[in-house]
Amino acid sequence: MFQRTVLQDIITRISEPRKFIQVLVGPRQVGKTTLIKQFLKKTDITHYFVTADDLYAADNTWIRREWSNARLQLQQTGSKEIL
Structure with missing residues (x-):
């Protein structure tokens, strides 16, 4: 499976202390769901x-x-x- 290059950015961001909701947005068909599913497998x-x-x-x-x-x-x- 193709691994999105921004995956490491997501991993780093989620590892930081959070005070707010994190939202992933973007146009249709750019790979948001693929990215999140890859992240969820690693956490x-x-x-x-x-x-x-x-x-x-x-x-x-x-x-x-x-x-x-x-x-x-x-x-x-x-x-x-x-x-």
Whole structure:
């Protein structure tokens, strides 16, 4: 599998102390999902992965639901953080 050159930047950034949400954005089909999946294979940090590829909702229902799901997973695993 092709490894994105920015992968090491992501690893370094996630290893730093965080006070804010980290967001990966970019145009369609540039490799954001590939990059994150490569990163998740290299980390032992608890993570919750979801995409908004097929999202057509005009309200905030989706983000509220996914935020709740991530918080629930954090509680269930007893982790200090979740990606």
